[in-house]
Amino acid sequence: MVKTRFAPSPTGNLHIGGARTALFNYLFAKHNNGIFVLRIEDTDIERSKDEYTKDILDGLKWLGILWDEGPFFQRERMDLYREHAYRLLNQGLAYRCYCTPEVLEEKRKNALKEGRKPNYDRTCRDLNLKDPDRPYVIRFKTPLDGQVSFNDIVRGKITFNCEELDDLVILRSDNTPTYNFTVVVDDALMDITHIIRGDDHINNTPRQILIYNALGYKLPEFAHVPLIHGKDRTRLSKRHGATSLLEYKNEGFLPEALMNYLARLGWAYGDQEVFSKEELIEKFDLKHVGKSPAIFDMDKLSWLNSHYIKTxxxxxxxxxxxxxxxxxxxxxxxxxxxxxxxxxxxxxxxxxxxxxxxxxxxxSDEIIYDEKAKEKYLTHETKKILEGFLEGFVSLKENDEAGQKLLIENIVKETGKKTVDVVQPIRVALSGRTASPGIFDVINILGKKSVEKRIKRAIASIG
RNA sequence: GGUCCCAUCGUCUAGUGGCCCAGGACGUCGGCCUCUCACGCCGAAAACACGAGUUCGAACCUCGUUGGGACCA
Structure with a gap:
């Protein structure tokens, strides 16, 4: 059974990039008749906010990405992480580290100065200390040598040397777990089979794999999808505009347009551009996800949106x-x-x-005229046209489009003007602008009374 | 700076050695349609980062260079 998850931190709104990651997870799960889980990673108590959680949930719902399980909150699962950390400690796969932040900072500086890597020097690794009076962190025992490699579904084989990896802290001195540790514990316990996430997590993957192995859990498949970039080709962030997906809702975009656009950003199915949700579920696969970052293009989103508005x-x-x-x-x-x-x-x-x-x-019949439109089309010269139109119009029946056409044609003949010069003053009188739907559509949606009122008002405004 | 990743029209992409002097879409430009603005239709310009190599043949394979990004510091 395929099981995927979307695991955002509620430290910001649901943005375009997050929404796409969620969508890929959702589509992949649904394509395989699997389960899509939502997990909120709110261990960072300082920066996590309920309003962000709400924005994320609302955004996903609006887009139509519905989760099968969750939302789970990591804050409610703290005991689980601690248990796991101590389990590793007891098995000798992790150790207590009593190095103080001051000492660590000192060592880091020195290492940097001497041109060495600023990794932790593993002072406490084999000391086996247990001092009830001093605070300590629990560190994971990363293998000293060897390699970690994995087969990424979209990237192919990726290899890291263990030497590059640190003995990372899994439980802080205040008894809170760290990111790379909670992710593994949760993904393992929730039976996630495919981890689809942004490629900013590639560097975390080897550490997580080592933790999986130490914990004795089965490894999932990994798929790292490229990030979405702004026009300046850097990672999409607040300064690129919309900070929440819901802003697109407020701007008048349809959820299916967003979903379609997001799916096609970094993924393709031959030459097809327009996909319904059902089609996406049917056709989506990780194999056709591109490897290079995509730039968010408002114009194409707009085009899709107008397509969906039309259809x-x-x-x-x-x-x-x-x-x-x-x-x-x-x-x-x-x-x-x-x-x-x-x-x-x-x-x-x-x-x-x-x-x-x-x-x-x-x-509203109380039309506010566009200044330039009034100046150009509501003049003493066009007043006669409006008066002529009104005179003929009052005797027409409601919705008599043929009669209306004839009326305008007659005015064109009598005045010797072009059709456009007859229609434009009427358009401005009725709509206040130079651009509107076809004049007969405007007339018949407004209705006879309203049209008469507006023409009279325009004539009066000329004085 | 270290590690990892990426590289086809302005943008999203098709393309997995011959079907490609590279196809589609958005955008741009030109035209048609037309009561305005749109829509629609027709057409055009526009790309395989560079350099070697492998091969009868390379956008596709290998190496290097350059450029870009992410993470860590």
Whole structure:
């Protein structure tokens, strides 16, 4: 049974990189009919915050990455780590180290000065000390020589010399376990079969393998996926913009667009670009994950988002649009309008937020004219056009699009102007802007009364 | 600085010795459509980091160089 996990520290929001790692774990598990576990690594009490945990859980749920087990919290499992640490101690695979931080720092400095590696010099390794009055840490006995190598599913064989590895601390003097130790204990106890994580953990892997072996647990498979980089080609971080995945939600992105984009970032399935969640589960594999870091590209995300806006159920988009409108203080007088509005705006908007901005004018007859638009199209010259339009329009029935077309054609003929010069003033009168959906769509979504009101108001504004 | 990793169009990538004078997508540019803005459609420019080697043949294999990144300090 395949079992994967996503194990974030709640020391920050769920960002794009974390979300992708979670997604790969999720897709791999689901592809293999396996289990996906969520574990919160909150042992760093100083920096861990509940708000971050919430952001992570909410972000995953929004994306549609649902975990089968958990969330487990490491803070609740401290006894387990201590037990394991003492087990290694009792078996002679770890030792008490009484070196003080001051001494260690001194040694480190000297080593650096003399050009040696600043590793711990293993003073206490074979002393077998046991002093009840002095504080100590427990260190892991790393083999003095030999190699550790593993077959990474995406990287292939990776080898480290044990000499490079330290006798790392597994339990601090305050009785708290360290990162590399808790990870192994948890992954082993939770029966994780495949560890899929960012390649910033490659260097931790040999230490963890040694701990697995010492503890006598079965090794999992490892797959290190490249990190996502910003435009400057460094690891994605706060200064690259969005710090939480949920910001994309607030900006009007659809979760399926994010999921699709994230999956294709560093992974490919031939030439295919668009994938549903089900397709991703069916087609995802670690073998086609690339080895080099990928740069986050907002343009492509936007393109996918507009694709999903165009192809989603209009009702669903309308529901989400309503939320964005309400959020920007728009009063929705008539919810019947929402679906027709979506139908006309879905090809034009890249995000729901953008769509809400484009839709605002439908909801209030008190149009605020764009300054330049008014200056150009609401003039004494165009006043006649508006008056002519209004005169003809009042006698038309509701939603008589053929009649409306004829009316405009007639004005074009009578004035000798181009169609565009007749339509634009009307557009500005109705929407306040020079760009909008087709003029007849605007007219018929607004309805006869509203159109008349807005034309009159525009005429009045010219004075 | 040490260790490890990576290297195809601006970006995401296809490509595992001949199908590749390198394919798709985003973006860019040009055109068509058109009541505006979009959408859509058509077209164009755009890459195998460099140098050796292996081979009849290399984007694909080997070595080196350069560049980039991550971790540790």
């Amino acid at each position: 989603s159920e209009e009702n669903r988009i309308a529901g989400m649009l309503e939320g964005f409108l309400v959020k920007s203080g728009i009063e929705i007088d008539n919810r019947e309008k929402l679906v027709p509005i979506v139908r006309n705006l879905k090809d034009r908007a890249k995000t729901l937020k953008e769509m809400a901005q484009m839709a605002e004018f439908f909801f």
